Amino acid sequence: MANRFVIADPNKCIGCYTCMATCVMQHQQVGLQAYPRLQVTHTLAGTMPIQCRHCEDASCVAVCPVKAITVKNQSVQVNETVCIGCKMCALACPFGAITPYGTLPPSLREVGTFEQYAYVPEPRWPAPLYGQSGQTTELHPLLAWRIGQKAVAVKCDLCQFDEAGPACVRSCPTKALRLVEGEDIERLSKLKRSGAAIETASNVE
Amino acid sequence: MTLGGGAMTNTIPEISQYSDVVFIIGSNTGECHPLIAKHVIQAQSRGAKLIVADPRMTDMANKADIWLRLPVGHNITLLNGLMHVIIKEKLYKAEFIQEHADGFDDLTRAVEDYTPAYVEDLTGISQQDLIAAARLYAGAGAAVILYCMGVTQFTYGTGTVASVSNLAVITGNLGRPGTGVCPLRGQNNVQGACDMGGLPNVFPGYLSVTDEKHRARFEKAWNTQLPPKPGLRIPEVADAVHQGKVKALYVFGENPVMSDPDNNHFIHALQELELLVVQDIFLTETARLAHVVLPAAGWAEKEGSFSNTERRVQRVRKAIEPPGNAKTDWWIFCALAQKMGAKGFEYQNTQEIWDELRQVVPEKWGGMTYARLDQVRGLNWPCPNEEHAGTPILYVGGKFTTPTGKANLKAVLFHPTGVAEDKIKEFKNPIVGKIAELPDREYAFTLTTGRRGYHYHTGTMTRKSLPLNQVGPEQMVEVNPQDAAVLEIEDGDYVKLTTRRGNIAVKVWVTDRVPEKTVFTTFHFWEANVNELTVKDTDPLSVIPEYKVAAVKIEKISLAEAKALYLEKAQKYRVELEQEVVAEMQKGWRV
Ligand code: SF4
Numbered sequence A: 001m002a003n004r005f006v007i008a009d010p011n012k013c014i015g016c017y018t019c020m021a022t023c024v025m026q027h028q029q030v031g032l033q034a035y036p037r038l039q040v041t042h043t044l045a046g047t048m049p050i051q052c053r054h055c056e057d058a059s060c061v062a063v064c065p066v067k068a069i070t071v072k073n074q075s076v077q078v079n080e081t082v083c084i085g086c087k088m089c090a091l092a093c094p095f096g097a098i099t100p101y102g103t104l105p106p107s108l109r110e111v112g113t114f115e116q117y118a119y120v121p122e123p124r125w126p127a128p129l130y131g132q133s134g135q136t137t138e139l140h141p142l143l144a145w146r147i148g149q150k151a152v153a154v155k156c157d158l159c160q161f162d163e164a165g166p167a168c169v170r171s172c173p174t175k176a177l178r179l180v181e182g183e184d185i186e187r188l189s190k191l192k193r194s195g196a197a198i199e200t201a202s203n204v205e
Numbered sequence B: 001m002t003l004g005g006g007a008m009t010n011t012i013p014e015i016s017q018y019s020d021v022v023f024i025i026g027s028n029t030g031e032c033h034p035l036i037a038k039h040v041i042q043a044q045s046r047g048a049k050l051i052v053a054d055p056r057m058t059d060m061a062n063k064a065d066i067w068l069r070l071p072v073g074h075n076i077t078l079l080n081g082l083m084h085v086i087i088k089e090k091l092y093k094a095e096f097i098q099e100h101a102d103g104f105d106d107l108t109r110a111v112e113d114y115t116p117a118y119v120e121d122l123t124g125i126s127q128q129d130l131i132a133a134a135r136l137y138a139g140a141g142a143a144v145i146l147y148c149m150g151v152t153q154f155t156y157g158t159g160t161v162a163s164v165s166n167l168a169v170i171t172g173n174l175g176r177p178g179t180g181v182c183p184l185r186g187q188n189n190v191q192g193a194c195d196m197g198g199l200p201n202v203f204p205g206y207l208s209v210t211d212e213k214h215r216a217r218f219e220k221a222w223n224t225q226l227p228p229k230p231g232l233r234i235p236e237v238a239d240a241v242h243q244g245k246v247k248a249l250y251v252f253g254e255n256p257v258m259s260d261p262d263n264n265h266f267i268h269a270l271q272e273l274e275l276l277v278v279q280d281i282f283l284t285e286t287a288r289l290a291h292v293v294l295p296a297a298g299w300a301e302k303e304g305s306f307s308n309t310e311r312r313v314q315r316v317r318k319a320i321e322p323p324g325n326a327k328t329d330w331w332i333f334c335a336l337a338q339k340m341g342a343k344g345f346e347y348q349n350t351q352e353i354w355d356e357l358r359q360v361v362p363e364k365w366g367g368m369t370y371a372r373l374d375q376v377r378g379l380n381w382p383c384p385n386e387e388h389a390g391t392p393i394l395y396v397g398g399k400f401t402t403p404t405g406k407a408n409l410k411a412v413l414f415h416p417t418g419v420a421e422d423k424i425k426e427f428k429n430p431i432v433g434k435i436a437e438l439p440d441r442e443y444a445f446t447l448t449t450g451r452r453g454y455h456y457h458t459g460t461m462t463r464k465s466l467p468l469n470q471v472g473p474e475q476m477v478e479v480n481p482q483d484a485a486v487l488e489i490e491d492g493d494y495v496k497l498t499t500r501r502g503n504i505a506v507k508v509w510v511t512d513r514v515p516e517k518t519v520f521t522t523f524h525f526w527e528a529n530v531n532e533l534t535v536k537d538t539d540p541l542s543v544i545p546e547y548k549v550a551a552v553k554i555e556k557i558s559l560a561e562a563k564a565l566y567l568e569k570a571q572k573y574r575v576e577l578e579q580e581v582v583a584e585m586q587k588g589w590r591v
């Protein structure tokens, strides 16, 4: 079965960024990197968020030197605790769907001019500890790092930890986002084949 | 002034249900009013057509059937051009105008010169597009106009608003479902604040303070004497302080240090005050300069009602207790008034205040009891008695609330560098517009300002939210790819933006969202607040500042230079102070 993925309809997307904020919250609550895993992209041809397509022959999987990215459960998943932040996958991904995110190494910190003043209060909502029971809002211990946060490859994981499915799909006010399942692709192809057959047949004298 | 009221004439769900044509002008609806944009998208999928007039490639512009990409500041040129076509091609509703409007002859003469060729000349909008848009709008069974700050924040904003209403009136697009003139309010309750008389010239219900009759009504209800003179409007405050006319300032629910145009001027004024009191939920940039800070309760911590952009009054209920010593705004005001020895401030709860309003201004709110508001999802004013179902659509049957009962069609004239005196003299009280500061050799670009989807105004609240900060961590200035190539700047580089009033360092976003020679940025970030750059010239009628146009210079700078500028701003806005106070409070220290 083909991999699943979330995709947006540019005719419906109004560029409101709700999906991005939801994605951040969703991952923060389970102790993963609190970073949007989809990026609203504005072009003259249309606006839509871009995220991972969960490729069948994924170049990100192929280049990862520590096998942090694997195909499982009809999706491509990065294990953020294994990732060493080498950025190869980000370079290889044809969709720009991977962002290295985390604390900048000290040599680069000067660059983060804003970060120095960014004041973000502790989150108030309770959240389950990643992979365990209990209540915490902390980052997963392996992602927490000496300087603060380990820099890793961050990309759409289809919210695989959430039974309710992709959070962005639920939050979009115009229902521009949808989850495409492997079965959908097969059904669609079947439909298109019938269409092609009908067209060809009716054009044969 | 033109129709008789200052609010959305129709309601939001009508857009998706009834409108055949939606005309958006000066509103980035997708980012700034996503829930209203949702109704526009639904209307489109029902087959409605969308016209968008915006210099920026907003997401609604991208989805428009006709996108009129006018240069910043040319709204009146465009609207007069549309009306020119509508009048020339006799697409207007003659009967409606005859029965329900005054001033059609003046208007016809005023738009006479704005031929499609002239408009194309001034704005670059093709004659074809202009004519197509005019025919589409005028030919619709029901057409609605949505507008926002891209219409009002000019020195001639009132003129543009009058033009918008002219257009709706001559095509009979008022008083029916799916039609109307809809100013979109930027805040959940800014309509409510204005309704309640939170303006310097009116009492609750937009009753003018200069009118003896109205004054008498409130003097009787409040058993006191009321001044007949309108107060100062926000942009006038700084000058009044400099002149020594204002010695104390009490600011609440507003962060003028960040949001006032040419804010250096304003900050200097604050330093001359004998007393500055700021009442807010956070230690804003303004509060950091205050002598006294009063902690206020947030929206989830209080009772009351909100009135949204469609005049719908809805109840809000307390979900959590305010933290620490924070109190609701009304409680603080009443306590202060009592301390000062004033009578009549002995309210126990918000219902008592609301009921008083219902009694004093029954024509608008008389029928909106808390009991009714509890049962329904809000009521639209006017709602004069308890049997009344509220008024979702204003001016049904062309009955306007002007003194004559008719809509006033106003002659509005505009040219970027000014309109000739002779021309102006041809009309009785025309509204005339020109741009306060045009680009020149040194300041070669047009700077326009606004908001982004993920941050709200001066960032007082949204910059404290982790998810929103992650979506929008820093200030960006939109630069057209052509300009970027000429200036040799790349996406992510830093530039210094300089106007005659100040300078800021900003990261560049190279994007087609802005037209050539135009750059856009926001006032969300103290690190690079565009209001250090904006002009403080205002509309003579509404006193709204010209936030939307200024002439600006762009220079590429290094990271080190950008950082140096940020450090300067950090001092200016006393950023450390908030961090210190927060750290103290986390230790359990009470202010
Ligand atoms: S939430 Fe929906 S409409 Fe908003 S940006 Fe995301 S995909 Fe687009």
Ligand code: SF4
Binding pocket: A051, A052, A053, A054, A055, A058, A059, A060, A061, A076, A092, A093, A094, A095, A096, A097, A098, A155
């Ligand atoms: S990250 Fe990029 S390469 Fe990897 S699966 Fe997603 S879209 Fe494909």
Ligand code: SF4
Binding pocket: A006, A022, A023, A026, A036, A037, A038, A051, A155, A156, A157, A158, A159, A166, A167, A168, A169
């Ligand atoms: S599916 Fe989940 S992880 Fe992927 S973009 Fe949506 S919210 Fe983020």
